[in-house]
Amino acid sequence: MNISIGRRQFLGAVGAGLLSGGLPEFVFAAPGADYGRLLVLVELKGGNDGLNTVVPYADAAYARLRPRIGISRDEVLKLDEKAALHPSLESLMALWQAKELAIVQGLGYEDPNFSHFRSIEIWDTGSASNQTLGEGWLARAFSAVPVPVGFAAEGAVIGGLENGPLAGSRCVALANPDQFLRRARLATPMRASGSAALQHVLKVESDIAQAAVRLAGSAAPLQGFPPGDLGNSLRIAAQVLAGGARVAAIKVSLNGFDNHQNQPGVHANLLRQFAESIAAFRSCLQGLGQWNNTLVMTYAEFGRRPAENGSMGTDHGTSNVHFVTGGRVKGGLYGEGPRLDQLENENLRHVLDFRSLYATALGPWWGMDSGRALGGRFEPVPLFRAV
Amino acid sequence: MAAKFMAARATSFIGVLRDIAGHSADRRFAAFRFLLLLGAGLGATGSAFAIGMGTEEARHLLVRTTFGLTMQRVRDFSFLTHEQAVSRLLSEGNPAASKPPPAWVDEPVTPFRTFRNATAEERRRLQDRDIRRGLELRAWWVGEMLDSPSQLNERMTLFWHGHFTSSQQKVRMVQLMYRQNQLLRKQATGNFAELLHAVSKDPAMLVYLDSASNRRGRPNENFAREVMELFTLGEGSYGEADIREAARAFTGWSIELDTGEYLWRAPAHDAGDKTVLGKTGNFDGDAVLDILLAQPRAAEYIVEKLWREFISQRPDAREVHRIAAAFRTSRYDIKTALRELLGSGAFWAIENRGNMFKSPADLVVGTLRQFEIPVGDPTPLALLMGALGQNLFSPPNVKGWPGGTRWVNSTTLLTRKQFVDRLFRTDDSPSEPDADRRNLNDFATANGVGRLNVEERERLAKSIAGMRFDSEKWLAHFPVTLAGDGETVRRIVLAGEPAGGLPAMMANRELVRLLALDPVFQLK
Numbered sequence: 001m002n003i004s005i006g007r008r009q010f011l012g013a014v015g016a017g018l019l020s021g022g023l024p025e026f027v028f029a030a031p032g033a034d035y036g037r038l039l040v041l042v043e044l045k046g047g048n049d050g051l052n053t054v055v056p057y058a059d060a061a062y063a064r065l066r067p068r069i070g071i072s073r074d075e076v077l078k079l080d081e082k083a084a085l086h087p088s089l090e091s092l093m094a095l096w097q098a099k100e101l102a103i104v105q106g107l108g109y110e111d112p113n114f115s116h117f118r119s120i121e122i123w124d125t126g127s128a129s130n131q132t133l134g135e136g137w138l139a140r141a142f143s144a145v146p147v148p149v150g151f152a153a154e155g156a157v158i159g160g161l162e163n164g165p166l167a168g169s170r171c172v173a174l175a176n177p178d179q180f181l182r183r184a185r186l187a188t189p190m191r192a193s194g195s196a197a198l199q200h201v202l203k204v205e206s207d208i209a210q211a212a213v214r215l216a217g218s219a220a221p222l223q224g225f226p227p228g229d230l231g232n233s234l235r236i237a238a239q240v241l242a243g244g245a246r247v248a249a250i251k252v253s254l255n256g257f258d259n260h261q262n263q264p265g266v267h268a269n270l271l272r273q274f275a276e277s278i279a280a281f282r283s284c285l286q287g288l289g290q291w292n293n294t295l296v297m298t299y300a301e302f303g304r305r306p307a308e309n310g311s312m313g314t315d316h317g318t319s320n321v322h323f324v325t326g327g328r329v330k331g332g333l334y335g336e337g338p339r340l341d342q343l344e345n346e347n348l349r350h351v352l353d354f355r356s357l358y359a360t361a362l363g364p365w366w367g368m369d370s371g372r373a374l375g376g377r378f379e380p381v382p383l384f385r386a387v
Numbered sequence: 388m389a390a391k392f393m394a395a396r397a398t399s400f401i402g403v404l405r406d407i408a409g410h411s412a413d414r415r416f417a418a419f420r421f422l423l424l425l426g427a428g429l430g431a432t433g434s435a436f437a438i439g440m441g442t443e444e445a446r447h448l449l450v451r452t453t454f455g456l457t458m459q460r461v462r463d464f465s466f467l468t469h470e471q472a473v474s475r476l477l478s479e480g481n482p483a484a485s486k487p488p489p490a491w492v493d494e495p496v497t498p499f500r501t502f503r504n505a506t507a508e509e510r511r512r513l514q515d516r517d518i519r520r521g522l523e524l525r526a527w528w529v530g531e532m533l534d535s536p537s538q539l540n541e542r543m544t545l546f547w548h549g550h551f552t553s554s555q556q557k558v559r560m561v562q563l564m565y566r567q568n569q570l571l572r573k574q575a576t577g578n579f580a581e582l583l584h585a586v587s588k589d590p591a592m593l594v595y596l597d598s599a600s601n602r603r604g605r606p607n608e609n610f611a612r613e614v615m616e617l618f619t620l621g622e623g624s625y626g627e628a629d630i631r632e633a634a635r636a637f638t639g640w641s642i643e644l645d646t647g648e649y650l651w652r653a654p655a656h657d658a659g660d661k662t663v664l665g666k667t668g669n670f671d672g673d674a675v676l677d678i679l680l681a682q683p684r685a686a687e688y689i690v691e692k693l694w695r696e697f698i699s700q701r702p703d704a705r706e707v708h709r710i711a712a713a714f715r716t717s718r719y720d721i722k723t724a725l726r727e728l729l730g731s732g733a734f735w736a737i738e739n740r741g742n743m744f745k746s747p748a749d750l751v752v753g754t755l756r757q758f759e760i761p762v763g764d765p766t767p768l769a770l771l772m773g774a775l776g777q778n779l780f781s782p783p784n785v786k787g788w789p790g791g792t793r794w795v796n797s798t799t800l801l802t803r804k805q806f807v808d809r810l811f812r813t814d815d816s817p818s819e820p821d822a823d824r825r826n827l828n829d830f831a832t833a834n835g836v837g838r839l840n841v842e843e844r845e846r847l848a849k850s851i852a853g854m855r856f857d858s859e860k861w862l863a864h865f866p867v868t869l870a871g872d873g874e875t876v877r878r879i880v881l882a883g884e885p886a887g888g889l890p891a892m893m894a895n896r897e898l899v900r901l902l903a904l905d906p907v908f909q910l911k
Contacts, residue, residue, distance in 0.1 A: 046784075114612070114630075115622055117786055161776045161783070161793050173796035176829065180797070186804040186904065187797075190886055194907075195742040196700075200792045201800065201906040202886060208797045258784075260609040261597045310605015311597055316612070345627070 033145040033368040035248040039138075039361050040237065040281075040296045041165060042230070043251065044274070046258030047116065049314050050303040050321040051338060052267060054103055057084045061340035065307045069264050069314070079103070082337055088268045091275035092323075095282065099331035101323065102383040104357060106335040108319035108350025112302065116258065116316075120301035124164045126355055126374055135168035137358055138249050141366075141373035142169050152214030152245040153207060159233040160253045171247075172211045177240060184212035216243035222284055226276040230254040234281040241290055248366075257300065261311040278325065292327030295365050297357060305347060306340055319350035322357065330385045356381055439466035446879065447740050450911045451697050452476055452729065453538035454748060455756030458864040461879065473729045477722050480540040480576045484531055488565060489523045496560040496647040515837075520561040522836055525769035525779045528568065532752045533762055543575035543721070544568070545748060546696055548779070549787035551586045551618060553595035555780045556835075563591040563647050564780045579689060579719035580680050583618065587676060588649050590642045596785070599641045603657040606634040613785050619679040621688045625664060632661040636670040680719070686711035693728055699739045700791055706731055741882030741910045744794045747775035749911055750803055754903070755854065757880075758861055760810060764850040767827060771806060773834035775799050781835075795909060804904055811856050811900035823848045858896035865894070873898055881907045 052069065056062050057076045076084030077093055083103070085092060095101040111129040113119045122129060126137030135143075138155060147154045147170075155171035157163050163171055174180055187208035192199045222238050225231040233252035240247070254274055259266050278296065285291040303320030319338070325331075336351040343349075359378040362370035371377050440448075445464035449456035453476075464472050497517075502510060535541045548571055555564050567589050574582035586592055587610070593599045596610035611634035615625045639656030642649060661670050666678055679685055690711045694702040710727040717723035733739060745753065751768050754760075762768065769779060776799055782788055795803075805826070809819075827847050831839045839847070865875060876894045877885065885905040892898050902908065 114627060115616055116784070117616075118622055157796070161796060161799070162789075163796070173798040175798045175833070179825075179829065180801065183801040183805050186801060186808060188887065190906070194883070194886065195738075195910070197742050197744055197792070197910050198883075198886060198906060200744075201795055201909050204795055204797055204800050205906060208801065211797070255783075260607055261600055309607050310602050311600035311607045313597070313607070315608045 033141075033366045035147050035151070035366060036246070036293065037365055038241070038247070038290070038294045039249040039365065040234075040294060041249065041251045042274075042278075042296060042298045043164060043253035044257050044270075044298055044300040045120075045253050045255040046300075047119075047302045047304060047316060048257045048270075048298075048300045048320065049259070049263065049267060050105075050319070051306060052263075053086050053089070053271065054079075054105065054321045055084045055086060056082060056338050056340065058082050059338075059340055062306075065340065067308070069308045069312055079333065083333060086268070086271050088271040089275040091272075091279040094279060095325055096331060100282075100327065100329050101325050101331045102329050102334055102381070103321060103323060103332070104334045104352065104381055104383070105321045105337050106319050106348075106351035107322055107354045107357060108302070108348075108352075109354055110350075112318040112347070112350075114302070114316040116301050120164070123299055123301055123354060124167065126165075126358055136163065136165040137355075137373060138165045139168035141362055141368065142248065144372040145366075145368045147248050148246075150214075151247055152211045152240075153247050155249040155251065156237070156240065156247045157251045158236050159229055160255075162253075164251055164253075166249065166251055170207050170210070172207055174236060174240065177215055177236065177243070180208075181212060181215060184208055187212075211245075215240065215245045224283060225280045226273060228273045228277070230273055230277040231280060234277050235284075238281060238284045238288070241285070242288055260309065260313040260315060263308075263313040278323075282325070286327075295324065295326040295329070295361060297324050297361065298322045299354070299357070303348065306338070306343060307346060317347050319348035324357070324360070324381075324383055328384050330383055332383075334381050334383055352381075353378055438468075439464075440469060440472065441465050443878065444469070444735065445472070447735070447882075448472055448476075448729070450749075450753070450882065451734075451743075452542060454532045454542060455753030456879075457756055457759065458861075458879070469730060469735065473726055476539045476729075477576065477725060479537050480543075480722075481537040482540060482573045482575060482577070484569075484572060485535045485537070486527065486530055488527055489520065491520060492524075492562055492565045494562065496562050496645075498645045498647075500644065502559075517555075517559060517561050518836055521555045521564070521780060522766060522769065522834075524561060524565055524568075525773075526764070526766040528779050529752065529765040529769045529772070530762075532748060533756060533765060533768075539725075540572070540575045543725075544572045545779075546693075547571040547575060547582065547586075549782060549790075550692065551582075551592065552782045552785050552787045553589075553591040554782055558591045558594045560591075560594075560647050563594065567591040568780075574721075576721050576725065579714075579721055579724075581719075582721075583680065584673060584676055587614065587672065588640055590647050590649055593640060593642050593649065598637055601634060601638050601640070602652075602655040603635075603638050606631070606638065606657075608634045610634070610637055614676070615679065617786055619685045619688060620682060621684070621691075624682065624684045624688075629663050633663050633675050635659070636661050636663065636675045637672040640672055683711070683715065686715040686719070690714055690724055690728070693724060694733075695790075697725075697728055698731070698734050699742055703733055706733055741907065743911050744791060745909055745911050746788070746790060746794060747772040747777035747799075747803075750775070750909070751806065753911075754807065754810065758810070758856050758899070760854050760856055762850075763853050764847065767830070767847045767851050770827065770830035770834050770836070770847075771802075774802055774830040778834055800909070803909065807903045807908065808900070809851075810854060811896065811903055820848055820852065823851045827851075856896065856899070858899060861899075862894055877902055881905065882910050883907050 052071055055071050055076050057073050058081060063070055071086055075087045077087060077090060078084045092101060109129055113129055124136050125133035127133045142154045153172045154169040155166040157166060157171055157173045187205040189206040189209040190202050192202045222235050225235040230252060237250045254270060256270055282291060285294055299322060300320060302317055304314035304317040309315050338348050355374050355378040358374060359370040360380040362368050362373055363380045364384050442461055442465045445461045446456055449460055449464060497513060532541055553567055555561060558564055570585055570589055596613055597607045598610045601607040608630055611630045616622055635657040639652050641652045658669055660667055663675055663678055687707055690707050691702045694707060710724060713727050714724040728734060751772050755762055776794060777788055824844055827839060827844055871893045873889055873892060873894050876898060877889055880902045885902060886907050887905050890898055890901045
């Protein structure tokens with residue numbers, strides 16, 4: 001009997017056991033972190049327009065700065081006397097009413113950079129504006145506190161080629177889990193050697209081989225997700241979880257937010273896709289009994305300029321608003337709403353460092369010392385329900 | 388000049404000796420190889436002094452500068468010195484495409500207005516038509532990569548497409564994407580300054596970066612930012628104020644909505660003074676481009692990017708400085724930059740061989756060219772390249788394809804290996820056509836083409852089934868005395884020692900398959 005196949009079947013059987021019988025304690029019991037709780041990051045690529053997402057509808061300055069692309073007061077979905085959601089986010093209202101949707105306002109960093117590529121690097125690596133770090137902030141967290149060996153991978157990137165916050169970690173990119181399993185026999189784990197490029201290929205080969213023994217083939221595809229990239233990616237994420245495979249973090253993305261021109265229609269469609277996908281993911285995970293073990297967080301390279309430009313669009317901006325949701329999240333508004341009367345170089349000033357959001361995932365959620373991964377102290381946002 | 392030439396000969400002679408020494412792994416045929424290489428060196432002019440670079444270096448040059456090496460080309464180039472070889476590559480640059488484009492490229496564009504006023508059904512029909520046309524255009528370009536005799540020009544056309552990006556996803560009018568490709572092709576190894584001026588007013592670019600709607604009093608900064616950050620200077624060489632001022636200078640550039648042609652709209656132009664990078668004047672867009680080109684940083688920025696394309700991920704600052712100076716002195720003659728780069732010590736250094744990832748174009752087109760695998764309809768290859776992350780005419784964003792490690796993740800590596808495995812597999816299992824159909828559906832989805840209809844899918848599946856490796860024909864390229872030697876074949880197939888070790892077998896189809904599945908095959 002071929003030994004490597006035997007080992008593989010053995011691990012497969014262990015994986016199947018985990019599926020049916022629930023996860024034994026040892027899988028979760030990493031010292032210093034509870035990776036049994038999943039983190040899902042949703043990148044709103046191109047820089048989502050925060051002001052037309054969570055609208056300061058009562059602020060006269062908003063209507064003045066956005067005479068043509070502003071969302072009218074009559075259409076918004078009001079959250080309180082100041083803030084309202086874009087009408088296309090209607091599917092999120094169920095989460096808001098269930099008090100599971102946290103809206104964190106005023107996120108950004110000192111000395112903002114307006115380049116898509118540099119700014120997303122800052123967000124992905126969790127660096128300061130004048131600091132260049134090589135690895136994603138999650139990769140650093142996994143180095144500080146290792147993910148249990150029983151996990152298929154540290155992270156999974158579903159859709160897109162960018163590993164972002166997971167760059168440098170043991171992560172797999174999944175487009176289609178069934179196909180991944182069919183093809184995984186073509187990958188052979190080998191010891192890393194040679195040039196940096198060769199080492200990268202060898203690492204990917206090993207990551208594939210390791211993930212393949214943990215991923216289960218799926219039964220029928222999960223239903224209820226809207227069409228589009230994000231719906232599809234979140235459906236695959238749910239499928240991986242339904243199969244019993246464990247990863248600590250999943251990254252998905254929705255592209256198309258860089259709307260310098262004719263923003264309203266495109267933005268409305270993207271927000272609708274976003275809200276419907278998140279709502280579907282929540283229902284699906286509730287059905288799987290995983291929603292209380294899941295934290296979903298959005299991020300993007302920057303917000304957009306408060307004043308609309310001349311082409312019914314918006315140019316690159318700074319401070320932004322992000323969503324956090326999950327079964328344990330205490331819904332509500334956090335941070336501070338946009339101060340349109342206190343612009344600096346036509347842009348908003350941030351009130352909360354974006355790394356506070358990361359500290360929230362690392363600290364209260366995973367229970368690790370966030371300072372080690374973030375290279376400094378950032379106050380977590382107190383957005384969890386007391387248990 | 389003569390001294391330089393002799394020096395090049397001396398270097399390449401040493402290269403040949405190194406070549407021979409490098410064979411220590413397998414001494415059995417060392418004597419044969421020596422004769423072969425010497426024969427190669429002598430063959431060029433019949434003079435004992437005209438030692439060529441040899442097989443190993445010819446392979447390196449061709450794998451980096453063309454879409455795949457062929458045995459014939461490796462042999463031809465092995466007789467040449469570095470300098471002769473680079474001159475020959477540069478002289479092969481014929482800017483015209485070798486194959487006719489799809490017939491519709493000359494049809495008038497469908498104006499935005501028609502889209503806007505169309506019924507939902509009519510709009511869907513138009514969109515579907517443009518998606519299909521986009522696919523035809525991609526297949527046409529892949530065909531050029533496969534067959535064009537101007538390989539360096541072809542590679543540089545793709546390089547500029549990833550530099551001066553525009554995407555069909557936003558531009559929509561497919562004809563404009565074709566016209567931009569014609570422009571990039573024409574200047575691919577021509578003049579960078581002329582290319583910059585022309586591409587800035589290219590209709591697809593005017594739509595892609597919103598210049599067409601950048602008007603006096605209502606500036607749109609999109610183009611102004613990217614032209615500095617990505618096209619000429621790189622981050623850190625300008626300020627936010629420069630972008631805002633430059634955006635005003637670019638006002639007035641627009642397109643004729645009904646024809647998709649460039650149009651100067653004088654009333655939209657902001658004729659006031661602007662201050663850009665320390666210069667003040669009543670600048671228009673061309674004047675700002677000239678200010679950017681006058682920055683020493685511009686030549687360095689482009690040379691660094693070319694370095695990452697051809698040599699390694701880590702440009703050497705001193706060499707970049709030297710080459711950039713020559714590039715500027717030549718008034719941005721791209722051939723000058725390429726000649727310096729490809730003639731540099733770094734390009735030929737041993738540590739810079741096999742240290743770069745093959746792009747999807749390298750892997751897909753390169754493998755088919757290298758192993759002389761016949762291609763009927765290249766459409767499935769265009770779809771495959773898209774699934775591997777290189778969807779022609781639709782780069783992921785304005786920065787183009789990031790390349791490097793980003794090409795290889797667990798999904799793309801398995802797709803790459805599946806493709807290679809399929810080409811070289813010896814057994815024709817009956818489930819193969821089903822797998823091909825499934826792959827085609829996946830690729831089509833990944834490319835945003837939507838569902839393939841049955842007729843289309845069967846036609847493409849047939850095209851894939853026809854792409855098979857003829858091992859007897861290919862292995863016949865090796866001299867009879869060496870034909871059985873696995874190491875000789877390895878040296879042509881891979882850029883370095885196989886990570887999994889050399890399979891212990893004679894040179895046959897299975898050996899080629901195993902070598903092509905080795906991780907080193909992903910490198911160039």
